[in-house]
Amino acid sequence: MNVPRILPADPRAGYLAARADIDAAVARVLQGGTYILGPELEAFEREFAEWLGAGGAVGVANGTDAIELALAAAGIGAGDKVVTVANTVTATVAAIQAAGARPVFADVEPGTLLLDVPALEAMLATLRDPKIKAIVPVHLYGQAVDMPRLTELARARNLVVIEDAAQAHGAAVGGRRAGTWGALACFSFYPTKNLGAFGDAGAVTGGDAALLEKVRLLRQYGWRRRYVSDQPGRNSRLDEMQAAILRARLPRLDAENARRAEIAGRYLAGLRGAALTLPSVAEGRTPCWHQFVVRSPRRDEIRAQLEAKGILCGVLYPIPVHRQPAYHDAALSLPQTEQACAEVLSLPLHPWLTDEQVERVIREIRSAAGAA
Ligand SMILES: *Cc1c(COP(=O)(O)O)cnc(C)c1O
Numbered sequence: 464m465n466v467p468r469i470l471p472a473d474p475r476a477g478y479l480a481a482r483a484d485i486d487a488a489v490a491r492v493l494q495g496g497t498y499i500l501g502p503e504l505e506a507f508e509r510e511f512a513e514w515l516g517a518g519g520a521v522g523v524a525n526g527t528d529a530i531e532l533a534l535a536a537a538g539i540g541a542g543d544k545v546v547t548v549a550n551t552v553t554a555t556v557a558a559i560q561a562a563g564a565r566p567v568f569a570d571v572e573p574g575t576l577l578l579d580v581p582a583l584e585a586m587l588a589t590l591r592d593p594k595i596k597a598i599v600p601v602h603l604y605g606q607a608v609d610m611p612r613l614t615e616l617a618r619a620r621n622l623v624v625i626e627d628a629a630q631a632h633g634a635a636v637g638g639r640r641a642g643t644w645g646a647l648a649c650f651s652f653y654p655t656k657n658l659g660a661f662g663d664a665g666a667v668t669g670g671d672a673a674l675l676e677k678v679r680l681l682r683q684y685g686w687r688r689r690y691v692s693d694q695p696g697r698n699s700r701l702d703e704m705q706a707a708i709l710r711a712r713l714p715r716l717d718a719e720n721a722r723r724a725e726i727a728g729r730y731l732a733g734l735r736g737a738a739l740t741l742p743s744v745a746e747g748r749t750p751c752w753h754q755f756v757v758r759s760p761r762r763d764e765i766r767a768q769l770e771a772k773g774i775l776c777g778v779l780y781p782i783p784v785h786r787q788p789a790y791h792d793a794a795l796s797l798p799q800t801e802q803a804c805a806e807v808l809s810l811p812l813h814p815w816l817t818d819e820q821v822e823r824v825i826r827e828i829r830s831a832a833g834a835a
Pocket of ligand 1: 526527528551554601629651653663665
């Protein structure tokens with residue numbers, strides 16, 4: 464008998480769980496006759512900003528564009544440098560470069576694997592580089608960066624903070640959500656994110672209406688009025704179909720995040736005593752459990768053993784950005800980042816896993832990893 468495979472993420476299960484609402488949303492758009500920048504996007508921008516607790520949101524084509532356009536709207540461009548981490552998807556860095564700026568990499572905390580704010584503070588004091596104008600903290604795995612401390616640091620040094628919240632729909636620090644701390648924040652609605660479209664989509668959120676208006680101009684040719692470009696701009700629109708799908712899914716997000724947290728709790732309890740480093744959550748922070756990441760020097764072996772049992776795990780990310788062929792910097796050493804990339808393993812985690820599947824994952828990973 465073939466036991467069905469357990470997937471690291473399962474957007475199709477998300478569709479099936481909300482099928483009637485999603486089908487109705489798609490039909491409404493098809494029959495409505497407006498397919499780009501219409502009532503669905505306007506409503507989604509309002510509803511997402513309200514859900515998040517942000518002043519406003521601007522829908523764009525994807526998360527990478529969200530970062531690029533947010534940086535550009537904040538006045539970051541040619542000649543500027545932007546601090547970020549290297550244990551992120553290269554999209555974060557591609558967006559910094561697309562805005563015309565250059566990335567500067569900071570190392571991460573060994574526990575949370577997030578931007579190490581005290582280390583960044585020391586780095587900035589040593590570098591004294593006036594070209595550094597902005598910081599893009601990445602709320603990796605759905606864990607929020609220490610935003611109170613980062614905000615203080617940025618204010619003292621007059622740096623712009625643009626959050627990469629692409630994995631952080633619902634994460635919070637001290638009850639205040641990721642995506643509401645920076646001058647602007649960037650979300651992706653790639654199908655496997657906590658809130659996913661069935662195609663590409665993204666958004667920029669923020670509390671400053673003038674900055675959001677700049678993003679709005681940039682996303683469509685610099686048009687304030689149709690066919691009149693007040694400034695140069697691009698095409699980075701979020702279409703009506705994806706907006707309607709996101710509206711259908713948004714009301715379920717809190718319950719889905721709660722189910723993720725329940726599964727994470729089972730993993731934390733069930734994997735105690737196994738020869739693995741379990742994820743650590745800093746005091747006062749609420750993860751949205753986009754990923755449940757364990758660490759082991761035997762990562763590749765454990766992953767292969769689980770795969771042989773039909774349990775598919777992810778690795779976010781196997782190669783740090785400064786070791787990627789496109790961005791290679793042999794002179795740069797980020798010890799925590801490099802070690803993390805060699806050891807991290809994302810266990811299957813999505814709201815549609817059954818308790819039985821979660822128990823099976825715990826059993827198999829305990830057997831693959833052994834006892835501590
Ligand atoms: C998904 C993701 C992005 C890019 O989003 P796209 O919608 O794929 O362009 C950027 N940063 C992080 C941390 C992500 O997880």
